[in-house]
Amino acid sequence: MAVDYKELKKGGFMRQKQKNCFAMRLKSVGGHFTAAQLDTVQKVAERFGKGYVHLTSRQGIEIPYIKLQDIDAVKATLKQGGVEVGVCGPRVRTITACQGAATCPSGLIDTVKLANEFDKRYGGRELPHKFKFGFTGCHNNCLKAEENDMGIKGGVLPKWTSDACIYCGVCGAVCPEQAITVDKAAQAVTFDQAKCVYCGKCIKSCPTDAWTGDHGFVISFGGLYGNRIAIGRHFLPIVFEEEKLYEIVDVTLKFFEDHAKPSERFANCLDRVGWDTFQKAVEAVL
Structure with a gap:
């Protein structure tokens, strides 16, 4: 046979x-x-x-x-024994995740819960080629979100409260993107949100809790790590609603189905069809 x-x-x-x-x-x-x-x-x-x-x-x-x-x-x-065989080939592959907010002090999102929900919704879905999701709980990026076709990273959008601030300057010193400027003499704080990468270091370092924030999802698209290496791109603002995240995933997978050639990876499809076309499709659900 x-x-x-x-x-x-x-x-x-x-x-x-x-x-x-x-x-x-x-x-x-x-x-x-x-x-x-x-x-x-x-x-x-x-x-x-x-x-x-x-x-x-x-x-x-x-x-x-x-x-x-x-x-x-x-x-x-x-x-x-309660163990399932995995999948290979042109479909949604194993969904990776760090331990996330459930156990890790640095975690900003519950990566384990999200990975399981993604598996229920998308695991094994047939596509033109393999498609990989990866979750990482914070900006430390232990799971290297940008290596995936779609990466989801925990993030937090900082909010500053003047009443609690002592203008010590710690937040400005720890900000990796220099998005925060503290003028001690004038007792003024400037926050350039356009530079923010949602890492939350300002919040964690503040001794008076003058910085707080809302947690959400920082999404990258088009990562590739094989014969060709491409780093996933960021073009969306931080997304706060979980249901909105699923809408973005649905649009992404549909775009891949509609535009990719057989055996064409997502990043290569985007390069051929045009990132602008894809970005417009995703932004339409925001």
């Missing part, structure tokens, strides 16, 4: 150099696996593989040396 390798790859089984052997990719959302799931992974690797796993660059797990004749048994064993 002929083997449909394309269908196997779609279902997370990637051919190895060794005949009839596959590296099996497991489903991961934000790099989270329970201890019970890891126990199942260990058992499968020992029984059907060679007793080891490979951790991918996108927070996933692969089990090499799965034999063709064992695939059905492997799937059944994984399912019993």
Whole structure:
């Protein structure tokens, strides 16, 4: 019987150099696996593989040396242990995320919650080529949001209250973009919002809480990290509403579906069709 390798790859089984052997990719959302799931992974690797796993660059797990004749048994064993096989090919891939605001002191958004919601809405969606989402909780950018086709970074738009300010100048000193100027003698603070990258360092450093702010999403588009490297671009202001974020995603994926050639990455599609055309489509939902 002929083997449909394309269908196997779609279902997370990637051919190895060794005949009839596959590296099996497991489903991961934000790099989270329970201890019970890891126990199942260990058992499968020992029984059907060679007793080891490979951790991918996108927070996933692969089990090499799965034999063709064992695939059905492997799937059944994984399912019993609450583990799903991942996806490959031209579709929404593994969604990566740092630990975010739920546990990290620097986190500005709940990246884990968002990654799971994105997986429910978009995980495995068929597209002209692979499409990657990445979440990072703050400007430290541990998950390198701009490497993804669409990156979402936690941000905060600062607000200054004069009554609480002692004009110490700390906020201006820590601002990486020099968006804040403090005149101690005149007791005046100037904030240039156009320069702000929404990192929130002014808020964290203020000893009197004169700086506060609203948390939101800083979005980049068109990142690419493979044969060609491209850094995702920012052209939107910070987005505060989660539902608005989903509207932007919907427009982005629809644009990719409508304009990309088969096997054309999103960044290459934008370069060919025109970033201005895409920007207008996205800004129309704001």
